[in-house]
Amino acid sequence: MDRGLNEAQLERTARIFNVQKYNVHDGPGIRTIIFFKGCPLRCKWCSNPEGLKYEHxxxxxxxxxxxxxxxxxxxxxxxxxxxxxxxxxxxxxxxxxxxxxxxxxxxxxxxxxGEDKKITELIEIVNEDKDFYRMSGGGLTVGGGECTAQAESLISLLESAHIEGINTAIETCGYTDIEKLKKIKEHVDLFLFDIKQMDPIKHKELTGVNNELILNNLKYLLENGSRVRIRMPILKGVNDSFEEIQEVVNFLEPYRFFKNFEGIDILPYHRYGVGKYDQLDMVYPMEGGFSLSEEDLDNIENWIRSENIDVNLVRH
The missing domain is CATH 3.30.70.20 (Alpha-Beta Plaits)
Structure with missing residues (x-):
């Protein structure tokens, strides 16, 4: 398991808050997801509030x-x-x-x-389901929180997975230093990259940060050969209008026929994580009706598909 890793990598730890096996929604095939703790964003609809802070x-x-x-x-x-x-x-x-x-x-x-796990411990967990990855074309997905916030640990984990012959993907908001991203990309087979809102002012209102760095990082990945699949969290009355969807399509238009651009996943708003806010003495900031109807979702899917972009509606 440790062939090719140096001593520092063997001793390195990642702070995680969950491991989810047999996942089929976050990357191809059957996957194990490791959730890293800590995130620079504060998305108002976040379903993993226990992943926002790095602290236990x-x-x-x-x-x-x-x-x-x-x-x-x-x-x-x-x-x-x-x-x-x-x-x-x-x-x-x-x-x-x-x-x-x-x-x-x-x-x-x-x-x-919040658990501090050695990279070697995490790879042992991932390796337990190697046969499922092989049969289904699956592998390891790292999410969060925001996994790039623990860049060195992330790189060691992804590199270790590659040494074991395991496919790698990461779920990312894209808000990270470009130099870190360049190092991370060398060990990622697929980026599941969020676009939450194209308007920078609305983006800051919804997530706490501007989206300039995020969009520049996305351009970098697409223009430098990384496989990217866009993920769009959709909330009714927040970012579901035709104009807002079209802005995303327009941004992606130059990359539409790039072989490494793999299309868009639509992630409908859900309330699965609401109960966790109370457990952390946090106020859930999105009270109200933000769920979309089947007709709404079909319309969005059709808008995107009409632009010759592969699109998938993710139903958890």
Missing amino acids: QVMLKRNACINCGACVPVCPKNIHYMENSEHKVRRDIKCINCKRCEKACLQNAIEVR
Whole structure:
């Protein structure tokens, strides 16, 4: 497993918050997804709020907690406390990931998210399903959070996967330093690259950052031979108008017939991650009706297809 890796790579760790096996939505074939912690964006509809911060975080399922207080005395940082007989979590103190609170909770109401795993450990997990990758044309996908935020760990993981003969893909918002991206691209077989909004002002309102760096990085990848499939999160009344879809199509027009441009995935808005916000004492910022009807989605799919661009509606 470690052939070709130097000592630093063997000892390098990545901070992750989930591993998902047998995925068929994020890259070709059957894939294992490793979710890296930390993200420079703050998309208002994010379904993985536990992946936004790099720090370890305590998640509390209040509907399972019986307010017994067993977690309070075991926490060395005094993160857990009781107030009026109710269990609460201090969010201004950094968790050190000792997991004593998690172990003390007999109701499984506490989960500490964020594990530091050696690259070699992660490749062992990925290798467990090598036969499935071989039969289906699948492999490893790295997501997040934003995986490029841990660039060195990402490169080591992708390089290790290639050494094992495993196909690699990454899900990325594209907001990363170009020099880091150049190093990362050497070990990526497919970029699943988000376009959330073309208008820079709206993009900043929705995600917290301008999109100039993102679009420049996308151009770089397309113009330098990297295989790219665009992913478009679509929210009703936010970025689903004909004009907004056409802006994306116009941006991609010069690359329409590039062999390395593999089309567009439409990702309809969903609310699967809403419950996790409460577990982190966060407010979900997208209250309201942002789901699209089947007719809406069919229209968007047809608009894009009419421009001779391959398009796929991803249904989770």
